Amino acid sequence: MEEEQTSAGKVKKFMMLNRKAPYGTVYALESLEVVLISATFDQDVSLVFMDDGVYQLAKGQNTKGIETKNFSPTYRALEGYDVEKLYVERESMDARGLTEADLLVPVEVLSSAEVGKLMAEQDVVLSF
Amino acid sequence: MLHIVTKSPYEKNALDSCLRVAQAGNAVLLIEDGVYAAVRGGNAAEKLQKAAASLKLYALAPDIEARGMKERVIDGVTLVDYAGFVELVTSHPTNQSWL
Numbered sequence: 038m039e040e041e042q043t044s045a046g047k048v049k050k051f052m053m054l055n056r057k058a059p060y061g062t063v064y065a066l067e068s069l070e071v072v073l074i075s076a077t078f079d080q081d082v083s084l085v086f087m088d089d090g091v092y093q094l095a096k097g098q099n100t101k102g103i104e105t106k107n108f109s110p111t112y113r114a115l116e117g118y119d120v121e122k123l124y125v126e127r128e129s130m131d132a133r134g135l136t137e138a139d140l141l142v143p144v145e146v147l148s149s150a151e152v153g154k155l156m157a158e159q160d161v162v163l164s165f
Numbered sequence: 166m167l168h169i170v171t172k173s174p175y176e177k178n179a180l181d182s183c184l185r186v187a188q189a190g191n192a193v194l195l196i197e198d199g200v201y202a203a204v205r206g207g208n209a210a211e212k213l214q215k216a217a218a219s220l221k222l223y224a225l226a227p228d229i230e231a232r233g234m235k236e237r238v239i240d241g242v243t244l245v246d247y248a249g250f251v252e253l254v255t256s257h258p259t260n261q262s263w264l
């Protein structure tokens with residue numbers, strides 16, 4: 038089996054598993070930083086949003102009142118970095134009363150079992 | 166008595182513990198990730214709605230707005246600004262933060 042090569046070396050499958058809400062902790066912002074770095078090195082990056090991580094993608098975030106940077110527009114810019122594999126776990130979304138229409142970017146909605154299968158296919162899984 | 170809940174009901178049991186202990190007539194203020202409890206259609210919102218019969222429910226508007234949930238807050242929850250937050254704290258003799 039041939040492995041894809043770049044100037045930076047072998048391409049690995051990276052998954053960022055996002056499980057935290059955006060502003061209560063710094064996890065979501067740190068994950069985005071790592072996603073952008075991985076993309077810069079032309080790696081195969083997937084983002085999974087489950088548990089409170091699904092809130093990271095909620096439309097209409099306005100952080101003026103808490104004087105914190107609103108980084109949610111960055112998710113819309115990921116396409117420009119060829120980061121297009123965004124997955125949301127259906128069970129987490131449903132429990133929170135959210136639907137795909139409430140999210141600010143197109144995503145693929147997966148069942149828990151499908152998330153597990155995708156996870157098992159990765160070279161590296163990073164948890165945030 | 167004012168109860169302040171700061172954590173997401175889907176990550177910590179702070180809200181459950183608060184609602185278990187809170188007495189009729191007490192006030193509950195949701196701040197930070199605690200505000201997600203007040204989002205319509207969520208599993209936690211059902212618990213809150215039951216609690217609303219005996220408790221006064223508040224949520225901090227800047228935290229709701231930061232998280233994009235402004236249009237999704239259930240009825241029965243009063244939004245307050247930072248001045249309202251201070252007013253709630255000073256007008257209740259006892260405060261408990263559920264972290």
